[in-house]
Amino acid sequence: MGRDGPSPANPLDEVETTLVSELNGARAEAGAPALTVCRSLNVSAAAHSDDMRDKSYLSDVGQDGSTPRDRACAAGYKPACDNVFMAELVASGSGDPVHTVDQWQGDAESKTALLEPLLQVVGVGVSYGEEEPVWTVDLGGDADPSCP
Numbered sequence: 001m002g003r004d005g006p007s008p009a010n011p012l013d014e015v016e017t018t019l020v021s022e023l024n025g026a027r028a029e030a031g032a033p034a035l036t037v038c039r040s041l042n043v044s045a046a047a048h049s050d051d052m053r054d055k056s057y058l059s060d061v062g063q064d065g066s067t068p069r070d071r072a073c074a075a076g077y078k079p080a081c082d083n084v085f086m087a088e089l090v091a092s093g094s095g096d097p098v099h100t101v102d103q104w105q106g107d108a109e110s111k112t113a114l115l116e117p118l119l120q121v122v123g124v125g126v127s128y129g130e131e132e133p134v135w136t137v138d139l140g141g142d143a144d145p146s147c148p
Contacts, residue, residue: 007127009046010039016124019097023114023122023137026105032117035139040146041123044068044075045088045136049127052090053134060088072123072138076146085141087113095126095133104137113139121147 012020024034048062048071055063062071068088072080080086089110091100104110113119116139123138 007046007050007125009042009125012037012042012124015095015097016042016126019100019124019126019135019137020122022098022101026101027115030115032115033120035122036120036143036147038077038121038123038138038140038144038147040076040144041072041121041138041140042125043123044072044077044125045123045138046125046127047071047075048088048090048138049125049134049136052092052136053127053129053131056131058090058092058134060090068138072140077123077138077140077144078146079140079142079144085116085118087116087119087139089113089135089137089139091135092132095128100135 060068069080089104091103094100118141119139121140125136127134
């Protein structure tokens with residue numbers, strides 16, 4: 001797939017939905033509650049994946065200095081503006097959502113974030129470009145009217 005501009009954020013596609021299912025499976029095995037998909041966090045995650053794809057970097061800090069909280073707040077997830085507990089994971093190298101979740105589970109810090117029981121909502125974005133797919137998962141500690 002080529003660079004076609006902004007990736008669609010909502011609704012999640014089949015690959016992104018599979019990733020959420022894999023995340024929730026891992027959480028269930030660890031005794032953590034399932035995550036609920038949040039539309040505003042999908043917007044934040046998709047935009048960050050596009051930015052990383054377009055500027056060839058991989059980091060939870062944007063090249064403009066933005067943080068996951070900054071981007072989530074700007075996307076309409078109000079709890080981020082109020083400093084709710086959040087986490088963001090990024091990955092590249094595989095278009096397979098199962099492999100991507102396995103990558104995160106293989107990293108102690110990422111695994112801790114994925115399985116954190118205080119995190120309740122999730123946004124997913126994957127961008128396809130000339131190189132490998134770029135993934136972003138934004139996790140938030142509170143549900144919000146911007147989520148459904």
